[in-house]
Structure formats: C-alpha cells, structure tokens
Amino acid sequence: MSAPRPPVLPQPLPRKESTMYLLAANENPYPPLPSVAEALTEAAGRVNRYPDRSSAQLTDRLADRLGVPAGQLALGAGSVGVFQHLLQSFVREDGDEVLYAWPSFEAYPHLTDIARGVSVRVPLGPGAVHDLDAMAAAVGEHTRVVIVCNPNNPTGTTVPGADLERFLDRIPAGVLVVLDEAYREFVTDPLSADGASLLPGRPDLVVVRTFSKAYGLAGLRIGYAVAHEPVAARIRAAVVPYGVNSAAQAGAVASLDAEAELLARVEELVKERERTALALADLGLAPARSEANFLWLGLGDRAAEFGAACAEAGVAVRAFPGEGVRITIGTPEANDTALAVAAAFAPRS
Known part of the structure; x- marks a missing residue:
C-alpha cells in the first residue's frame, strides 16, 4: 500500500503592512446584512435621544424567540456586561468564591476581581473538556457562582447534556450555576447541552448568550441572560441605566428578523471550521474537537512562537504562552494563511 499523500497547503502569503487577518477575537468575519445595516442607519438618526431603558421591544422579541416570559430576561452590554451585573448581584461578601474551569474565558478572573470575589480555577480534563466531577468536588461553603463555558473558550469543546444534568444535580441549592453559551449557534453535536432546555425546575440556573458572535454585532455590545424571574430581577437591579444603547437594540431586533439569513452564514462558518480542522489534523496538529467558531491547538511551549509566525x-491569532493557540474561523483566505504557517509547525516524522 502506498504512503498517504501529504496535504496540499498554500504557501504563506507575503506580509503587507495594510493587511492583517483578524483571527484573534472570535469575531464574525461578515459585515451586517443589508437589512441590519439599514436598521442601524435609522437608529443613528435618533442618537440625540436616550435609548429605551428597559429595551422593551428587544426583550419582547427575545421572550417570543425563547418561549419564556419577559421577566426571565436581563440584558447588558455584551455577555461580559451581563456577567458583571450578575457577579455584582451574587458575590456579596469578602471570600465569596466564583468557580470555573481553566483555561476558559479570560474575562472570568477579571470580572470576579471587580466583584471582590475569589476565583477558584479547576483544570480542564482530558481532551480539553470541563472536568465536571472535579468542579463539583471543588464546590464549598463559600462558593456562590459556578460558571460552565459551553462551548468552552478557548478550546471550543462542549459538555454532553446528560453529563451536565448530573453535574447540576450535585450542586447545592443556593449556588448559582451559569452556562455561558456565547457560541451556542455554532454547535452541531446533538449530544451537547442546550442550557435553555434545562431551565425548567432549576431555579439556580442561568443561561448567558450574546449577539456578538453568530449575529455579528460585536461592536454594538449586546448580550442577555435567561433565568428564573427572581434571579433575572436581581441581575436587572445591578444594570447600569441606559447601558444597552439604541443602535444595539435596533441591530439586535433586526438580526432576529433576519435570523434565517444569519444562520445560513453560521452554517458556512461551520463548514469552514471543519475544513480548517481537517487540514490541521492532516498536518498532525490535532486541534481539539470544536463546536464554536474557533479552533484550539495545544502547542504548549511553541504557542508564542506560532503566534509570532x-x-x-x-x-493575528490568540496565543496563550505555554498552553496553546486559539484560531478564529474567518474567511477561507484568512484561514489558508494560518494553515500555511501551521505547516511549518507540523510534527516531523
């Protein structure tokens, strides 16, 4: 039997000072749809007025979309803003702990510090997946909030729904569990957990989502939490007045109107994710199985070198020195540039 044919990859493109493919921040590479851009233009003509403080139109649209009462929603300036309000509401005393896996979303330790909480980091398990048993065991008398990032940023891995339900059953009453589902729209694995479906009967569960990624509104800063009404009310009580601007509200409503078109773009990004992941695997770099719009290479000590290359x-990619590299899925041309660099880091046989 003949030896397998090595993958054919493009040569690195010559660097131009005016050209930088942005694959570091998990942004959607596509600009707003025409209908969304039109709504933003109309909103720009009204910026002399304050936005609707309650974001009533968007809240009602989200409630219809999710099949929940409006009172179960809390909005903020991106999922980061929602997390800040949430932690300010539930981390109340010195020594209160916020527990999460690591590596995970880099904002968690910063937001915990702002809330004067104590971070408890639990290492990821094999396959760069949340170690739910270790996380459950780490919950103690000072734990106030547990965060599960699903899909996890920066590894893209997900937690099976059945495993998550068993985990939730082990968490004591009164400890808030927050599912960060910023990348939920990119998930194709039918076994992966869907936080919204787990909310009924779980008063200490919160699901946080965003319009930044799949909907391509990162620059507008708009995210939301779905929770039981008493929890959602506590989050809303910490919200900065007029914190969700009028353009963000208009863009989010228009995006919900154009959801079918936007999700078609998501499907294309998922296909591009799979193509890029397969090319990296052919190189022997074996990215973690991702259900998000990025890929994780556990390069360890070579991470910084890869980022520089x-x-x-x-x-531009996101290098975590000593750990790995996160590569956002962008346009095929951008991804091919990253693949050409990756070829130089392929294991030598």
Missing part, C-alpha cells in the same frame, strides 16, 4: 505572515 502568524503575525509575520499577516494574520
């Missing part, structure tokens, strides 16, 4: 080729 990508920058030299004109592509």
Whole structure:
C-alpha cells in the first residue's frame, strides 16, 4: 500500500503592512446584512435621544424567540456586561468564591476581581473538556457562582447534556450555576447541552448568550441572560441605566428578523471550521474537537512562537504562552494563511 499523500497547503502569503487577518477575537468575519445595516442607519438618526431603558421591544422579541416570559430576561452590554451585573448581584461578601474551569474565558478572573470575589480555577480534563466531577468536588461553603463555558473558550469543546444534568444535580441549592453559551449557534453535536432546555425546575440556573458572535454585532455590545424571574430581577437591579444603547437594540431586533439569513452564514462558518480542522489534523496538529467558531491547538511551549509566525505572515491569532493557540474561523483566505504557517509547525516524522 502506498504512503498517504501529504496535504496540499498554500504557501504563506507575503506580509503587507495594510493587511492583517483578524483571527484573534472570535469575531464574525461578515459585515451586517443589508437589512441590519439599514436598521442601524435609522437608529443613528435618533442618537440625540436616550435609548429605551428597559429595551422593551428587544426583550419582547427575545421572550417570543425563547418561549419564556419577559421577566426571565436581563440584558447588558455584551455577555461580559451581563456577567458583571450578575457577579455584582451574587458575590456579596469578602471570600465569596466564583468557580470555573481553566483555561476558559479570560474575562472570568477579571470580572470576579471587580466583584471582590475569589476565583477558584479547576483544570480542564482530558481532551480539553470541563472536568465536571472535579468542579463539583471543588464546590464549598463559600462558593456562590459556578460558571460552565459551553462551548468552552478557548478550546471550543462542549459538555454532553446528560453529563451536565448530573453535574447540576450535585450542586447545592443556593449556588448559582451559569452556562455561558456565547457560541451556542455554532454547535452541531446533538449530544451537547442546550442550557435553555434545562431551565425548567432549576431555579439556580442561568443561561448567558450574546449577539456578538453568530449575529455579528460585536461592536454594538449586546448580550442577555435567561433565568428564573427572581434571579433575572436581581441581575436587572445591578444594570447600569441606559447601558444597552439604541443602535444595539435596533441591530439586535433586526438580526432576529433576519435570523434565517444569519444562520445560513453560521452554517458556512461551520463548514469552514471543519475544513480548517481537517487540514490541521492532516498536518498532525490535532486541534481539539470544536463546536464554536474557533479552533484550539495545544502547542504548549511553541504557542508564542506560532503566534509570532502568524503575525509575520499577516494574520493575528490568540496565543496563550505555554498552553496553546486559539484560531478564529474567518474567511477561507484568512484561514489558508494560518494553515500555511501551521505547516511549518507540523510534527516531523
């Protein structure tokens, strides 16, 4: 039997000072749809007025979309803003702990510090997946909030729904569990947990989502929490007045109106994710199984070197020195540039 044919990859593109492919922040590479851009233009003509403080139109639309009462929603300036309000509401005393896996979303330790909480980090398990048993065991008398990032940022891995339900059953009453589902729309694994479906009967569960990623509104800062009404009310009580601006509200409503078109874009990004992941696997770099709009390479000590090589080729990725590299899925041209750099880091046989 003949030896397997090595993958054919493009050569690194010459770096241009005016060209930098942005694959570091998990942004959607596509601009707003025409209908969304039109709504934003109309909103721009009204910015001399304060926005609707209650975001009533968007809240009602989200409630219809999710099949929940409006009182179960709390909005904020991106999912980060929602998390800040949430932690300010539930981390109340010195020594209160916020528990999460690590590595995970880099904002968690910062937001915990702002709330004067104590971070408890539980290492990811094999396959860069949440170690739910270890996380449950780490819950103690000072634990106030447990965060499960699903899909996890930066690894893209997900928690099976059945495993998550068993985990939730082990968490003591009064400890809030927050599912960060910023990348939920990119999930294709039918076994992955869907937080919204788990809310009934679980008063200490919160689901946080965003319009930044799949909906491509990162620059507008708009996210939301779905929770039982008493929890949602506590989050809303900490919200900064007029914190969700009028353009963000208009863009989010228009995006919900254009959801079918936007999700078609998501489907294309998922296909591009799979293509890029397969090319990396053919190189022997074996990215973690991702259900988000990015891929994780556990390069360890070579992570910083890979990041620098990508920058030299004109592509920005997110390197975590000593751990790995997160590559956002962008346009095929951008992804091919990152693949060409990756070829130089392929294991030598």
